[in-house]
Amino acid sequence: MSNYIIETRGLTKKYGEQTSVSKLSLHVRKGRIYGLLGRNGAGKTTTMRMLLGLTEPTSGDVKIFGKPLRGNEKKILPRIGSLIESPGFYPNLTGTENLRIFADLRGLKGPKYIKNAMELVNLPYKDKKLFSQYSLGMKQRLAIALAVMHNPELLILDEPINGLDPIGIAEVRDFIRNLCDATGKTILISSHILSEISLLADDIGIIDHGVLLEEESLEELEKKNGKYFRFTVSNAAAASGLLQDRMGIRNMEIDSSTKLTVRDSRLDAGTAVRLFVDEGLTVSDAHLYEDTLEDYFKKVTGGEGIA
Amino acid sequence: MRSIIKGEWRKLRRCQILLVGIVALALCPVVQYGSQLVMNPELRDPGYNFVSLFNSVIWGNTQIFLPISLVMIGGWIIDRENTNDTMKNLLTVPVSYPGLLGGKLTITVILSLIFGVYSVFVTLLTGTAAGLDGLSPAVLAGQGAQVIGAAFNTCLVCMPVILIFGQMRGAYLGGSLLTFFLGYCILFFKSGFMLSAYPFSAALVLAGFDMQEYNGATEATSIPLAFLGMAAVIALTMALLLFSHPGSKTGTAKKKKKRGRGRRYPGR
Numbered sequence: 001m002s003n004y005i006i007e008t009r010g011l012t013k014k015y016g017e018q019t020s021v022s023k024l025s026l027h028v029r030k031g032r033i034y035g036l037l038g039r040n041g042a043g044k045t046t047t048m049r050m051l052l053g054l055t056e057p058t059s060g061d062v063k064i065f066g067k068p069l070r071g072n073e074k075k076i077l078p079r080i081g082s083l084i085e086s087p088g089f090y091p092n093l094t095g096t097e098n099l100r101i102f103a104d105l106r107g108l109k110g111p112k113y114i115k116n117a118m119e120l121v122n123l124p125y126k127d128k129k130l131f132s133q134y135s136l137g138m139k140q141r142l143a144i145a146l147a148v149m150h151n152p153e154l155l156i157l158d159e160p161i162n163g164l165d166p167i168g169i170a171e172v173r174d175f176i177r178n179l180c181d182a183t184g185k186t187i188l189i190s191s192h193i194l195s196e197i198s199l200l201a202d203d204i205g206i207i208d209h210g211v212l213l214e215e216e217s218l219e220e221l222e223k224k225n226g227k228y229f230r231f232t233v234s235n236a237a238a239a240s241g242l243l244q245d246r247m248g249i250r251n252m253e254i255d256s257s258t259k260l261t262v263r264d265s266r267l268d269a270g271t272a273v274r275l276f277v278d279e280g281l282t283v284s285d286a287h288l289y290e291d292t293l294e295d296y297f298k299k300v301t302g303g304e305g306i307a
Numbered sequence: 308m309r310s311i312i313k314g315e316w317r318k319l320r321r322c323q324i325l326l327v328g329i330v331a332l333a334l335c336p337v338v339q340y341g342s343q344l345v346m347n348p349e350l351r352d353p354g355y356n357f358v359s360l361f362n363s364v365i366w367g368n369t370q371i372f373l374p375i376s377l378v379m380i381g382g383w384i385i386d387r388e389n390t391n392d393t394m395k396n397l398l399t400v401p402v403s404y405p406g407l408l409g410g411k412l413t414i415t416v417i418l419s420l421i422f423g424v425y426s427v428f429v430t431l432l433t434g435t436a437a438g439l440d441g442l443s444p445a446v447l448a449g450q451g452a453q454v455i456g457a458a459f460n461t462c463l464v465c466m467p468v469i470l471i472f473g474q475m476r477g478a479y480l481g482g483s484l485l486t487f488f489l490g491y492c493i494l495f496f497k498s499g500f501m502l503s504a505y506p507f508s509a510a511l512v513l514a515g516f517d518m519q520e521y522n523g524a525t526e527a528t529s530i531p532l533a534f535l536g537m538a539a540v541i542a543l544t545m546a547l548l549l550f551s552h553p554g555s556k557t558g559t560a561k562k563k564k565k566r567g568r569g570r571r572y573p574g575r
Contacts, residue, residue: 049395052395052398052399053398053399053401054395054398054399073401074401077399077400077401078400078401080399082395082399084395084399085392085395086392087392088391088392088393088394088395088396089391089393089396090318090387090391090393091391092318092320092321092322093317093318093320093321097317097320100317101314101317101318102396102400104310104313104314105310105311105314105397105400105402106400107310130321146396
């Protein structure tokens with residue numbers, strides 16, 4: 001049996017002539033947090049909607065828990081908790097009343113499920129405040145409560161930190177991390193906020209213009225990230241020549257008359273600085289730089305940064 | 308299905324749209340009795356009593372007040388899942404879409420029965436306030452049952468319109484207007500097949516309403532034809548339910564941009 005909780009093959013969605021998601025093959029492993037990273041309009045939400053059967057794919061297959069989604073919705077969907085786009089609730093009801101409707105539909109008996117879910121997201125149980133009076137952050141928390149109320153094995157969360165304040169973001173992040181670590185849930189989370197994904201996800205998928213460009217574990221991505229030295233010396237051209245002739249270093253660029261960037265991983269910075277000084281060059285700065293995930297994202301998408 | 312109906316009932320809490328039915332059905336006996344008062348004295352019914360008032364309320368409810376209210380409320384109950392963006396939460400439970408619509412129609416039917424009881428009460432109140440005579444337990448029971456029965460039948464007749472317009476975003480008001488027109492058309496069918504089979508007429512005929520006396524029908528109504536008319540409506544409702552499916556963009560509430568009052572400057 002496949003090790004993947006979610007597996008898609010050639011998933012495509014077209015709206016008329018416009019392709020929203022193109023031949024997407026996604027692999028979400030059990031007990032991991034998978035961060036789907038992409039700009040606004042990259043196709044993240046459409047992908048998630050197809051995974052939940054809310055949008056019919058134009059072509060391709062979706063397998064969840066090893067079974068095709070189509071035809072198995074009644075078995076698969078109750079095992080999933082989801083938050084798609086903005087929180088949708090009945091404005092004339094309180095948070096508790098809203099959750100009670102969905103608890104009944106899911107066959108959850110008794111108030112404990114609602115109470116636990118609301119406590120998990122720090123919302124008061126049986127509060128008289130109507131949903132229409134909730135702040136955006138409270139609405140988002142209620143949506144997360146709805147997603148986890150029935151203790152699902154898989155969570156599909158589309159931009160769950162939207163509208164939350166910094167403390168709320170940190171709380172939700174810890175909460176999601178804890179759900180995965182403590183209860184072994186598998187979580188697919190989308191975001192356009194790169195720092196959030198890098199802090200939370202175990203595996204990362206980069207999606208751009210509906211195409212999944214990269215799918216790696218965070219560890220692998222970090223390994224792939226480039227490291228380089230930048231020297232500020234009195235004569236960059238002379239320093240470059242010394243590195244090439246004496247140390248056999250090739251991969252470098254002269255940025256200006258005094259700045260030199262060396263991308264060769266074999267470089268030992270201490271030896272290089274000593275060499276420069278021995279040859280009469282003045283070294284005013286030597287610095288090790290590491291590409292961030294944002295740099296990597298730029299490199300992969302071939303464009304501007306994200307957020 | 309039970310949990311769907313229970314949920315739909317809970318969703319009605321604090322819903323102001325129910326006022327449409329409450330106000331409309333309170334207006335009906337007042338308007339009907341008022342129309343007697345404003346009539347030319349020679350045309351007035353000298354024997355206007357509780358039975359007459361109940362009859363005019365049954366007629367008015369079926370022709371105008373209930374179709375407008377029920378289609379508006381029923382359509383809104385369906386439409387709100389898209390405007391509140393809650394459809395995605397329901398479909399991922401998963402709740403079957405025809406089952407969900409069926410639950411909403413059931414709630415509308417329950418509301419129609421409640422409105423029927425309420426209509427009996429306000430008619431009683433209006434007749435008493437107007438000092439009408441002829442009220443007895445037998446009249447109350449017989450006429451009251453007819454009011455409630457007609458309300459139930461009228462709801463059945465309105466179901467296809469509720470289903471069609473409720474699923475078209477924001478169109479339930481249009482559906483309500485269309486049903487007003489369709490209800491008003493009872494006036495034109497005073498004989499032949501349509502006298503009994505026209506669904507709104509059938510709603511009245513099956514409730515035991517005397518069309519000859521009230522509508523000036525030139526011939527006796529036919530119960531089998533009335534059943535046929537009603538069966539056609541129910542068959543249409545079932546077909547609409549079975550073939551209904553959420554749109555491809557279900558769950559994505561397109562919120563209209565609110566335009567403020569201020570003057571707009573192009574390009575800013």
